[in-house]
Amino acid sequence: MRIGLFGGTFDPIHNGHLRAALDVAEAMTLKRCILIPAATPPHKTGKKIPNVNHRLAMTQTAVEGVDALSVSDVEARRSGPSFTIDTVRHFQRTLAAETELFLLIGADAFFEIDAWHAWRELLEAIAMVVMTRPGEGAADFAVSLSAFIEAHVPGDYRFESARRAFFHPGRPPIHYVPVTMLDISSTDIRSRIRRGRSIRYLVPETVERYIREKELYR
């Protein structure tokens, strides 16, 4: 069985995340994608981030009734910074041995991968699926991705355009999927709320309602 792992701050979860996850599930024939809200994102320390329980609840309500998407609270329950490598190891330990795991990662995040904790181990541990994102990379995403990998990810990666992937003799591949380009970000959503603007159609209605009821991001 093929399963996707999709971590993020999800502050809040929005339609950009959700559509991208579904697009990857279809393109990569994944049984499902597991969305994993980070407790303390390592790169966002010092910022004011709502309690992970709010972010978890919003993510749960966003995927309700969607078979291909589910939510895990592993990072929410773990103390200390949420390192992706620990999460990957957790699922490798707990899922059935024949499960094939894929780590979903947006282009903006992938283009900073060499700053991540244990990023080399991560590339050795799990296949990646890089998702396009508006404003990230040139018109030809494969070209931007090739250039980045060549400059920042040492190793013998060989690009196969027909399979939309970079293959390495000793490591799992780095795939990429051109997802529906929705120029939506959590930063923009938080800013709209602060300015008293509407966020309708940017997030699922249940998430919009949750934010209003809990008075988040004001």
Ligand code: ATP
């Ligand atoms: P913020 O503005 O607070 O950074 P964000 O919208 O970037 O929020 P994150 O929680 O930081 O959301 O992102 C989690 C993951 O989802 C990252 O890998 C990111 O690249 C990806 N992602 C976020 N928004 C989109 C989008 N609109 N399309 C594709 N991928 C996205």
Ligand code: MG
């Ligand atoms: Mg982000």
